[in-house]
Ligand SMILES: Nc1ncnc2c1ncn2[C@@H]1O[C@H](COP(=O)(O)OP(=O)(O)OP(=O)(O)O)[C@@H](O)[C@H]1O
């Protein structure tokens with residue numbers, strides 16, 4: 001009988017297209033050798049062209065899913081994705097007072113890459129005040145940085161300023177992702193712990209298919225935090241993992257296809 005692998009919980013929305021949300025998380029978690037657990041927050045109607053609607057799961061059911069897996073199966077690390085509403089954020093914060101989920105990564109998903117809103121306007125405050133102070137790591141993209149801090153990031157120097165502003169909201173570590181710094185010829189992600197900046201520089205591939213890249217990165221990071229690695233070690237692994245996953249991205253439907261965390265199984269992305 002095989003030993004039980006580390007367990008990572010994703011608290012996230014469902015993407016019917018299978019490229020982002022909890023489907024992306026599960027793909028990445030399994031590819032990284034950990035067991036994935038889910039607390040579903042919302043069901044989106046989504047394909048490669050975008051999101052046409054969603055329904056939220058009742059907040060108490062979201063919290064009950066977290067409690068059910070944490071109390072029986074045990075959680076070694078957790079992440080959040082689409083949280084949809086202030087009520088769901090409050091319920092997640094409440095259950096985290098009662099159960100231990102280990103290192104906690106907040107990916108503050110606010111919109112889909114096509115620009116469809118996935119978080120209510122009035123939920124931003126709950127995100128800032130209830131989840132950021134509990135987070136081991138927050139992983140915003142540049143649009144989320146603007147929504148949360150009001151700061152417009154146009155350069156690598158701005159990424160550092162944004163990391164400082166976000167750190168002041170209480171997370172232990174901040175990773176400001178640079179995928180949306182379109183003029184930068186490379187993709188720089190900046191990690192900050194309140195004292196030191198660490199830069200994770202990778203190539204910028206000229207690919208249209210980057211759906212799910214943020215979810216895949218945060219899941220890969222969680223897979224290593226669940227094994228007891230430090231945040232910088234886990235982010236180094238995650239950055240390498242996402243670069244290879246972007247390199248292995250594939251077209252799907254008529255719009256934007258997903259990155260592929262399965263590059264390792266498919267023997268692709270190895271040479272990048
Ligand atoms: N074209 C690209 N080539 C290589 N790496 C990329 C590319 N685009 C994004 N990345 C990397 O993917 C990760 C996610 O970055 P990004 O800033 O796009 O976050 P995101 O907007 O949350 O992702 P998404 O919305 O696509 O799920 C980062 O590590 C970033 O550097």
Ligand SMILES: Cc1ncc(COP(=O)(O)O)c(N)n1
Pocket residue numbers: 012013014015020021022044046081082109111112113114210211212213214215
């Ligand atoms: C359920 C869900 N969660 C997260 C995203 C963000 O991913 P992306 O920015 O790649 O659209 C999404 N589109 N759908």
